[in-house]
Amino acid sequence: MRKKVRVYGDEVLRKSAEEVKNIDKNITRLLKNMTDTLKDEHGVGLSAPQVGVLKRVFIAIDSNRNKIITAINPKLVDEKDKEIDVEGCLSFPEIFFSIQRAKKVVLEAFDEKGKKFLIETDGILARCFQHEIDHLNGKLIIDYASDVEKEFWKEKLNNLHKNK
Numbered sequence: 426m427r428k429k430v431r432v433y434g435d436e437v438l439r440k441s442a443e444e445v446k447n448i449d450k451n452i453t454r455l456l457k458n459m460t461d462t463l464k465d466e467h468g469v470g471l472s473a474p475q476v477g478v479l480k481r482v483f484i485a486i487d488s489n490r491n492k493i494i495t496a497i498n499p500k501l502v503d504e505k506d507k508e509i510d511v512e513g514c515l516s517f518p519e520i521f522f523s524i525q526r527a528k529k530v531v532l533e534a535f536d537e538k539g540k541k542f543l544i545e546t547d548g549i550l551a552r553c554f555q556h557e558i559d560h561l562n563g564k565l566i567i568d569y570a571s572d573v574e575k576e577f578w579k580e581k582l583n584n585l586h587k588n589k
């Protein structure tokens with residue numbers, strides 16, 4: 426079932442998510458709902474807090490392998506080099522910031538069956554992993570923005586607060 430994506434200004438986006446202890450029916454349902462929501466919104470990644478659930482879970486589209494990656498209790502075990510690129514977020518519709526992140530990362534996480542996996546990647550997917558892990562710690566793209574960028578997007582940012 427498609428869920429409403431929480432937008433900037435919603436308190437839940439600022440909270441730290443909890444580790445998943447058991448991959449039970451609630452987690453399975455959460456993953457299904459997140460997948461439906463991500464497809465509907467045409468996003469590249471979505472974290473559980475964005476649908477109002479404070480669990481350490483995210484999903485991401487791996488366009489190279491044409492599949493959706495499920496990451497439970499994810500962490501970055503390696504990061505290499507830096508790169509600046511423009512980045513958006515479903516919680517900041519139509520707003521983009523330039524953000525410096527690691528160019529290559531190694532992600533360690535558990536899949537929907539509880540199996541541990543490692544993915545070494547770069548480009549959009551590496552950026553997405555870092556972005557989604559930030560969500561699990563209550564960190565958002567605006568936290569990286571310069572004053573100039575915040576000023577540039579001021580009107581749209583204010584409207585997000587108002588429409589909430």
Ligand code: CO
Nearest residue numbers: 514515516556
């Ligand atoms: Co986001």
